[in-house]
Amino acid sequence: MSLLRYTLRRFAQAIPVLIGIVTITFFLANQIPGDPVEIMLGPTPGQEQVEAIRAQYGLDRPLYQRYLSYLTSVATGDLGLSIYYDRPVLEMIMLRLPVTLLLMLSAFAFAIVTAIPLGVISAKRRNEPADHISRIISLIGVSTPSFWIGLVLIIVFAFYLGWFPARGLVLPWADPTDVRGAATQIEVIRQSAHHLFLPMIGLGTLQMAQITRIERSSMVDSLQGEYVKLARAYGVPESTIVRKHAFQVAQLPVITIIGLGLSTALGGAVLTETVFGIQGMGRLIITAIQNQDYQLIMGTTLVFGFVYVIGVIITDIMYGYLDPRVTYGDE
Amino acid sequence: MSTNSATSDDDTPNGGDESGGGPDEVEARVGLRYTLKQVRQDTTARVGSYIVGFMTLVAIFAAFDYYVLNYAIAEAVLYNPEADPEQVRRLLPPVGMENQFGEGVIEHPLGTDHRGRDLLSRTIYGTRIAMTVGFLATAIGLGGGTVIGAVSGYYGGWIDDVLQRVTETIYAIPFLVLVIAFMTAFGRNLTFAMIGVGITAVPVFNRLIRSRVVSIREEDYIEAARAAGVKDRNIIFQHIIPNSFAPVLVQATLQVGVSILIVAGLSFLGFGAQPPTPSWGQMLSASRAYMLPAPTFSIFPGIAILITVIGFNILGDGLQDALDPRINN
Numbered sequence: 001m002s003l004l005r006y007t008l009r010r011f012a013q014a015i016p017v018l019i020g021i022v023t024i025t026f027f028l029a030n031q032i033p034g035d036p037v038e039i040m041l042g043p044t045p046g047q048e049q050v051e052a053i054r055a056q057y058g059l060d061r062p063l064y065q066r067y068l069s070y071l072t073s074v075a076t077g078d079l080g081l082s083i084y085y086d087r088p089v090l091e092m093i094m095l096r097l098p099v100t101l102l103l104m105l106s107a108f109a110f111a112i113v114t115a116i117p118l119g120v121i122s123a124k125r126r127n128e129p130a131d132h133i134s135r136i137i138s139l140i141g142v143s144t145p146s147f148w149i150g151l152v153l154i155i156v157f158a159f160y161l162g163w164f165p166a167r168g169l170v171l172p173w174a175d176p177t178d179v180r181g182a183a184t185q186i187e188v189i190r191q192s193a194h195h196l197f198l199p200m201i202g203l204g205t206l207q208m209a210q211i212t213r214i215e216r217s218s219m220v221d222s223l224q225g226e227y228v229k230l231a232r233a234y235g236v237p238e239s240t241i242v243r244k245h246a247f248q249v250a251q252l253p254v255i256t257i258i259g260l261g262l263s264t265a266l267g268g269a270v271l272t273e274t275v276f277g278i279q280g281m282g283r284l285i286i287t288a289i290q291n292q293d294y295q296l297i298m299g300t301t302l303v304f305g306f307v308y309v310i311g312v313i314i315t316d317i318m319y320g321y322l323d324p325r326v327t328y329g330d331e
Numbered sequence: 332m333s334t335n336s337a338t339s340d341d342d343t344p345n346g347g348d349e350s351g352g353g354p355d356e357v358e359a360r361v362g363l364r365y366t367l368k369q370v371r372q373d374t375t376a377r378v379g380s381y382i383v384g385f386m387t388l389v390a391i392f393a394a395f396d397y398y399v400l401n402y403a404i405a406e407a408v409l410y411n412p413e414a415d416p417e418q419v420r421r422l423l424p425p426v427g428m429e430n431q432f433g434e435g436v437i438e439h440p441l442g443t444d445h446r447g448r449d450l451l452s453r454t455i456y457g458t459r460i461a462m463t464v465g466f467l468a469t470a471i472g473l474g475g476g477t478v479i480g481a482v483s484g485y486y487g488g489w490i491d492d493v494l495q496r497v498t499e500t501i502y503a504i505p506f507l508v509l510v511i512a513f514m515t516a517f518g519r520n521l522t523f524a525m526i527g528v529g530i531t532a533v534p535v536f537n538r539l540i541r542s543r544v545v546s547i548r549e550e551d552y553i554e555a556a557r558a559a560g561v562k563d564r565n566i567i568f569q570h571i572i573p574n575s576f577a578p579v580l581v582q583a584t585l586q587v588g589v590s591i592l593i594v595a596g597l598s599f600l601g602f603g604a605q606p607p608t609p610s611w612g613q614m615l616s617a618s619r620a621y622m623l624p625a626p627t628f629s630i631f632p633g634i635a636i637l638i639t640v641i642g643f644n645i646l647g648d649g650l651q652d653a654l655d656p657r658i659n660n
Contacts, residue, residue, distance in 0.1 A: 013496070020500035031516035139648075143588065143640035145595050148615060148633035155626045217651075260502075260538075267507035271596050275619075285508055286600065289515050297512065305503040312499070 006320065010313045021305035022074055022298070026067055029294045037083075074302065080295035084287065089299035092284060097303060099169060099280035100269050106196055107204035107265060108258070115208045116254075119215025123223060123250075124242055134212060141209025146268045150202035150275035157198060167277040169195045203272040207261050214257045215250070222250035251322055259315030262308050366580070369653030376649020382642025389455060390462035397459060405456065410439075410449035412456040413607040419447035422625040431624050441631050445617055450628070453609040454635050460521065460603070460610040461591045461639060467525045468590040472532020473583050479533065480540030481567045485548060495541075498534040506531035506593060511602050524603055528590050539582050543575040577654035581647050588643035595636050611636050 037053050054060040058069065073080065079089035115138075122134040158166035170179055172192040182188045222228065223246050231241050270282030281300055288296035370376040396404045402411045410416065423443040426435040435442055441450040483494040501509070510527035517523050547553060548571070556566050597603040598612025606613060614632040621628050 013492075016496050017500045017503055020497065021503055024500065024504065025512065028512045028516045139641060139644055140637070143592075143644050144637050145592050145599075145612075145615075145633065147596060147599050148629075148636065151615065151619065151622065151629045152633065155622055155629060159623055159626070260535075263502055263505055267505035267596075270505070270507050271599065274600065286511075289511055301504055301508060301512065304505050304508060305500075308503045308505070309499075312503075 003317065003320065007313070007317055010316055014309045014313060017309055018302070018306065019071070021302055022071060023067075025298045025301040026070055029297045030063060030066075032292055032294075070298070079299035079302070082288075082293055082296040082299075084291040084293040084296060089295050092296065093281070093299060093303050096279065096281045096284045098171065099278060100266075100273070100282060101307075102171065102196070103169075103199055103203060103269055103272065103278065103280060104262075104265055106200040108207060108261075110200050110204040111207035111211055111261075112258070115211035116215055118208075118212045119254075120219055120242065120247070122212070122216040123219030126220060131216075134216070138209040138212040138216075141205045142213065144205065145271075146202055146206055147271040147275050149205055150199070150272055153198045153202055154275070164198050165195055166198075169199070169276070169278045169280075199272050199276045199278060202275065203265060203268050206268065207258075207265055210257055210261055211254060214253050218250040218253045219246060222246040225249070248322060252319060255315050255318050255322070259312050262311040266304055266308060366650070366654065370646075370649065373649045373653040375645050376653050379642055379644070379646025379649050382638065383646050386458060386462060386639050386642060390458045393456045393459040394463070397456065405452055409452040409455075412448065412452040412609040414448075415607075416447045416449075421445055421447040422621055422628060424625065424627050428627065430627075442625075442627055444614065444628060445621060450614075450631055453614060454611070454631050456609040457611045457614065457632065457635065458639070460598075460608065461594060461636070464521065464525050464528065464594045465587040465591040465643075468528035468594070469532060469583055469586045471526060471529025472586060472590075473536050473579070475529070475533040476536020476538075477540050477572065477579070480537040481544055481572060483537070484541035484544030485563065485567050485571065487545075491541075494537075498537045501530060502534035507596055507600075510593070510597060511600065514597075514602050519602060519605070521604055524594060524597055528593050528597075531593070532586055532590065535586060536579070536582065539578060540572075540575055543578065544571050547571050547574055577650075580654070581651040584643055584647035584650060588640040588647070591636065591640055591643070 037050055037059065051060070058066060061069075070080070077090070079093070081087070082089050082092055085092055118134045118137065122131045125131050153164075154166045157164045170182075170188060170192045172189045174188050174192075176182045176184055176188050179188050179191060182191055219242075223242070225246070228241055228246055231245050232238075236245070269280060270286060272278070273280045273282035274286070281304065285297065285300040285304070287293075288300055370380055392404075396402055402413065405411050420433065420436070420439070420443055422430070422432040422445055423439055424430045424432075424435045425442045426437050426440050428435045428442075439449050439451065441454065444450055444453065479494050479498060483491045504512075506528075509531060510524065513527040513530070514520075514523045544567070553566060553570060556570060594603055595610075595612035595615070598610045599616045601613075601616065603612050604610040611632040615629060618625075618628040618632070
C-alpha cells in the first residue's frame with residue numbers, strides 16, 4: 001500500500017474516533033447538573049424568557065434528537081452558539097486556537113531541540129558525568145508539575161529579576177497598532193518571543209524530560225543491537241555508527257513519545273495558560289465548564305481531540321517513513 | 332551482551348526481542364522475591380524505594396490521624412491542618428526569613444498560609460490525598476489497560492481495531508479536560524477524581540501491554556502452545572501477561588507519579604480535594620494570589636510534589652534496570 005493510501009486510510013480511521021469524541025463530550029456535557037439558562041439569565045428569570053432561550057438553543061428537544069442534530073451540524077462545520085459569549089463556538093475557537101498552537105509548537109520545539117542532544121550524549125557517555133547531569137535534569141523535569149515550574153519562573157524571572165513579563169501573550173502576527181510599545185512588526189515579534197519564553201519552558205520542560213529519557217534508553221538499546229556490533233566489526237567509525245546506524249532506529253520510540261506527549265501537552269496548556277493568564281483554548285474550556293456552556297464545552301473538546309488525532313496520524317506516518325519494516329497495513 | 336547475575340541462561344524471553352527459554356525460567360524472573368532482591372542490589376532503585384516507602388508511611392500516618400484520631404496528633408505536635416487559628420498570623424515566611432507580613436517564627440518552621448494555617452502541617456497532611464489518588468488511580472488504569480491491551484494485541488484484526496479506536500478516543504481528549512468534564516458531570520469529589528485519572532491511564536497500559544503481546548505473540552513457544560491446543564485465554568494470562576511483568580511494574584511505578592502530578596493539577600484548577608482538606612495542588616492554587624508579597628508560600632507544596640514524584644520515578648527507573656536482563660548490573 002502506498003504512503004498516500006495509508007495516509008488516507010488513517011484519516012478515514014480517525015473519523016470514528018472523532019465521532020467518539022463528539023459522543024463522549026455530548027453525553028458528559030449533558031450529565032452536568034444545573035441549568036445553563038438559569039446561569040445566563042440569573043436566578044429569577046421570567047418564564048417566557050426561559051422558554052424563548054430554550055427554543056433558541058434547542059434545549060427543549062429530547063436528548064437523542066439534540067445528539068443527532070449536533071452530530072450532523074458538526075459534520076457541516078457548525079459547532080453551535082456559545083451561550084456564555086453569545087457568539088458562534090467556532091468563532092471563539094478560531095480566536096483562541098492559534099494562541100494555544102503557538103504555545104504548544106514553541107514548547108515542543110524547545111523540548112525536541114534540547115532533548116535529542118541530551119539523550120544521545122547521555123547514551124553515548126553512559127555512566128559518565130555528562131550522563132548523570134542529563135539524567136538528573138530529565139528526572140527533575142518529569143517529576144515537577146508544569147504549573148509549579150510556571151509559578152517558580154514567574155517568581156524568579158518576572159518578579160525578582162524582572163527579565164520577562166509575568167502575564168499575557170502577544171501574537172507575533174498581531175497588528176503593530178494593536179500592540180502597546182510596538183511600532184513595527186519586528187518589535188511585535190520581539191515582544192511575542194519575550195512573552196512566550198517563560199510559558200514555553202513551563203509547558204515544554206515535561207516534554208523535554210520525557211523525550212530525553214526515551215532518547216537515552218532507546219539509543220542505549222540501539223547501540224547494543226546486532227547491526228551495530230556488525231558495523232563495529234566492519235570497522236565503521238563510532239561517530240558514524242551513532243549518527244547513522246543507531247540514531248535512526250532509536251527515533252521510533254521517540255516519535256511514539258512525542259505523539260503521546262501531545263495529549264499531555266494539550267492538557268498542560270490548560271494549566272500553563274491559567275498560570276500565565278494566557279487567553280487560549282485552555283482558558284476557553286475552563287470558562288466553558290465553569291459557566292456550563294454546553295456547546296462551548298463540546299466544541300473545544302472536539303477541537304482538542306482533532307488536534308491530537310492529526311498529531312497521531314503524523315507520528316504514524318513518520319513511523320513508517322523511518323522504519324522500512326513497517327508495512328502500511330498489508331496483510 | 333552480559334547475563335544478569337540471577338539467571339544462568341541468556342535466552343530468557345523476558346528481554347522482549349530474545350527467544351527461547353520456557354515458563355519455568357519466566358517465573359524465576361518475575362517473582363516478587365526476585366524483584367525485591369534486584370531492588371536491594373540496585374542503588375537507584377533502593378533510594379527510590381526509601382523515598383516511596385517514607386512517603387507511604389507519612390500518608391498512612393496522616394490518614395490514621397485524620398480518619399481515626401480526628402487530627403489529635405497534629406494538634407498535639409503541630410497544628411490542625413484544617414482549622415483556622417484563633418490568633419491569625421497569616422503569610423509568615425519560613426523561620427529565619429522576613430517578609431512584609433512579619434518575621435518567621437519557630438512555631439511555624441515553613442511559615443503560614445493566607446489564613447494563618449501552619450504550612451508544615453498542611454504539607455505533611457497533604458501527602459494523604461496525593462498518595463491515595465496516585466495508587467488507586469494507577470490500579471484502575473492498570474486493570475483496565477491490561478485487559479484491553481492483552482485482548483487487543485492477541486486477537487488482532489477487527490477486535491484490535493475497535494478496542495484501539497476506543498482507547499484512542501479516550502486518549503484523544505486531553506486528560507485534564509477529560510477528568511474535569513467527568514468530575515463536573517458526576518461529582519466534584521476525590522472518588523471521581525481518582526476514577527477519572529484512572530481512566531486516563533488506561534490507554535497507557537493498553538499500549539504497553541498490546542505492544543508486548545504483539546511482539547511475544549509470534550515467539551516460538553507461544554506458537555508451540557497454540558499448536559498444542561492451549562486455550563487463548565490461558566496463553567494470554569499464563570504466558571503473555573507474566574512475561575510482561577517487568578515493563579508493567581516499571582510503568583505502574585512511574586504512573587503513580589504521573590497520577591500525583593495530574594491530581595495536583597486538578598486541585599490547582601479547583602477540581603481536586605476541596606478546602607479545607609489539605610492538598611498540595613490546592614495550596615499552590617491559593618499561593619498564586621500572594622506570589623509577590625509571600626513567594627515562599629508557593630515553594631514547599633511544590634517541593635513536596637517534586638520529592639514524591641522523584642521517588643516513584645527513580646524507583647521505576649531502578650526497577651527497569653534491575654529487571655532488564657539485557658543490562659549488566
